Each structure stands twice: as C-alpha cells, then as structure tokens.
Amino acid sequence: MTLRSASIDFQPADSVSYADVASVREAVEERLQAHVTTLPGVPDNLQGAIRHALLGKSKRIRPVLLYLIADPATRHRDAALDLGCAVEMVHTASLILDDLPCMDDAAMRRQRPTTHIAFGQATAILSAIAMLTRAFGIIAELESVPEKTRVKLSTLLSDAIGWDGLVAGQEIDVNGRHQLTSADKIEELNWLKTGVLFVAAAEMGAVLRGLDEPRVDAVRRFARHFGVAFQTADDLIDRNGSAGEAGKDVQKDGDKATLVSLFGASQAHLTCQEHLAHAEQALIDSGVNAAPIREMMQRLFATRKAVA
Template identity: 35%
Template structure:
C-alpha cells in the first residue's frame, strides 16, 4: 500500500463521518435530510478535504480540525454538483453511477438541499471548538470568496457562457481557475491556516494550488476523451458530443497531455520550495494526474 493509499484509508472515513454527522444531528424535515445525505453519501474522490489533511500532514499537525473544515468544503462541492446537474443547467440523470439528486427527490427539493448544504458549511466552521475566532473568521472569509461569485459560482457562469462560443486557452483557464480551482485552493489554504504556516510557506502552497487545480481539470478533460462511461460513473465523450471548449479540443489530445505535465511539474516544484517531507501531497499530486476516473 502506498503512503497515499494508507492516508486515504485512514482519513476518508473520518471526513465522511464528520460530514454525515453534521447533517444527521440537524432537527429538520425528513425529506430534506434524506436529500442532503443522498448526495453527500454518493461517494466521490474527496479530493478537496484530502488536500486540507495533506497540508496538515506536511506540517506534522493533528488532523481533527481538517476533518471539520474538509467536511464543510465537501458540502459546498456537493451542493454545487446538485445544482449543476439540474435540468436547467447540465441536465444530468446520473452522477457517480447513481441517479442525480433531482431525479430522486424532484427539482424543488434538490435546489433546497443544495441551498441547505451551502448555508450549513459556514455554520460548521463557525461552531468549531478548536479554533480561535480569528481563525474561523479568516476561514469563512476565504471560503465565501472561493465558493461564491468570485470563485466557484462565477466559474460556473463562465462555463455556461462558454458553451455558446469557442474559448481561447486564456478564457478556458479562467473558467477552471474559478470553477474547480477556487475550492481546491481554499482547501490548501485552509490547511495552511489550520497548521499556522508562515506567509512564505502559504504563498508556495497557493502557487501549488494554482497548478494542481489546472492539472485536475485538464485530466478531467482528457478522461472525458479516453475514459469509459463505466469507469467514470458518468457519460464519457460528452464534451466532444456537445462541442465544448476543453483542453483536448483546443490543444489536441497530445497537447493537453503536455500541458498536464507542465502543471504537474510546476506543482511539484512549488512544493519543493517548502523544506518539508511532502510525500502525501506529492502522491496526491501523482494521483490526480494519473487517475483513470
């Protein structure tokens, strides 16, 4: 078992337990709780919370705060998928091999379950007993930026607008820096805040986050071309069928792979600037670049 595999085996159940626990303890309508839990429990790679924990590991810190912040982060990621899958957005029936939220619970409840997860995530951080009020405020400030109009939601808007035209490489990067990159970056910066990293260490981590965020998306685009629907748990080849601007479409498949390697190497270089044992973050970087789903 690699270091990353044992890291995942150790931490993913803790992240998930924390996340489910935050929803299960709520005194709320049964339907709403079921809809929220349905999408949280639908699996996924838990990459964003893993980054929080991998940064804590880099600084040799305990993991507990990372479970909670990671759970809040995964809630926001999950709400964004619920809303993205809606008929008026991507209109997807399946996600991770399971019916999408609105196919099971109806559109109204899917929208509200997403809204509830979004809102809950901020409360989860505000209630953390281990942090100082200053740390919580800094986390919530960054989280709101990363998740909102200036981050993920803005990226989603750019993505929708981009569907109607051919994007340049710079425009495509803007989509992904916001849509995927912002939440990944928040996970990495949150880890740095929880670990009391120095300003210099944090700036190397932000640099790392930039490259790994783009690498993540380029890999997703490549998988859409090369992967199978069965492996991906979602329809493969959808990008090409919908004439979507992607890295392979703009750069050819070989060009996209080259770009992926560039960002992969730049990410590892940024990490190397921090003189610490970064084995988990390095293996997580490898995993993102080499995964087949």
C-alpha cells in the same frame, strides 16, 4: 522541561495520526456521515437528498488535501476534519447545481442518479443551499480554533465560492463557452471551475496550521496548478472515458470549448503534465510533508492517465 510539561503533546494510544491517504479519506468519510446522520427538524425528503448527494462514492480530494496540508496535531485533528467536511459540502452543492437540467442536465453522479433525478429539482436545489450554508456554520462553530482564524477561514470560503469564483466559473461554463477562443481563456475557466476550491481547501489547511505567508503562497501555487491539471484531466475523461470509469455522465461537454476539443488530447495531456510539474515545485517550496500529498496525486492521475 519537566516530564509534566513534556507530556502536554503526548498522543494517547487510541489516537490515529492518519499519516496515509487512505486513513485520512476514511476519517473524512466518517466525519461527513456524523454531520448528516441525525438531523432533527429537517424534512425527510431534504435529509434524504443531502445524504444521497454528500455520501455518494467520492475520492474526497479537497478535504484530504486540506488535512494533509494542515498536518494537525491530535488536538486539532477534529477541526481539520470538520473544515474538510465544510469544503466537501460546498463542492457537493456545486455538483448538485451543475447537474440540474438548466445547467449540464446530467443523470448520474458519484455512481448514483443525480440528486434532482432522485429527489426532484426543488429539493435538489434546497439541499445544495442547505449544505452551502452549513459549511459557514461549521466554520463558525470550530470551538478549538481562535475566532480570528475562523473569520479568516470564512472569508476564504466566501471568496472561493463567490461571484468572481466558483459561481463565475459555472456561469461562464453554461452561458459563455462560445467566448472561449484561446487556451488562456479555457485555462481561466478551468481555474474558476476547479482551481479556486482546490486553492481554498489547501489554503484553509495552511491557515489552520499557522504557516507564514511565503509558505501559504507556495501552498496556493501548488493547489492552483494541481486544480487546473485535475480539471484538464477531467475534460480528457469526458471526451474519452466511460461513465463506469468516471462514476458520472461523460461526453456531456458536447461541442463545448475545452483544451481537448480546441487543441486535441495530446496537447491537453501536455498542459496537464506542465501544471503537475509546477505543482511539484511549489509543493517543495511550501515545505509541507510532501510524501502523502504526492501519493494522493499519483493515485488520482494514474486513473486519469488510463483514460487519456
């Protein structure tokens, strides 16, 4: 190998590897702002609603997870960040809709008034549609990613959101909680509400990185258990936490069936721990760089343990 060919992957001094979670999160935040700061031709009220919802205080779990699994070389860094922004836009859209008066009727989210409180219901719904749609636009425009991969990423996102994914979870959450009489059915709902988008984010990272199918499968298993553990912990926060800690309304679940309401906090806590153990095993099986992912999870669940 000549010096010339060896230098192709040379990282210039001004590149950042984002090895740690805080740096990745900061990079995601900057990229999200870049996506929505200048929006020519977009009505002011709609722009305001998009920025209000998207740029509120958030841990950016999904894009950070995607990035850490993609573990991109410098030249693919922007694609990994953009893809994370696409997933975060979808997640934000789902929060806007969940908070509507006809759904959870929440007043506070990401330490701010919910979007329909601040901008009215019509604009809130339209901002959700705008971000959901833009997510697919971002994927289609990932110039540095082969078209075949872009098509795969678009399929993954569509399947995750779709009528048997996130949307089905929200429908059951709003209209079908009374049918949730077993732990299995509640776990299924937690999967649809949170797991599917965690898995989509993680799998998109794995696809971007070009992992082979057995490793992609391990990544999926990891994200599934992580997502369900996270949702279970969220239910514990809703029951026991304060709005200040959660950054959103709590005790909105009311009489809704959750693992907490049906089987008590200690059982829910145990279930959460089991899923985290499965997640850890799958993370090892996947062979990705586990240290920063563990760091992210430990931070998340340390907060959650405090309120559980």
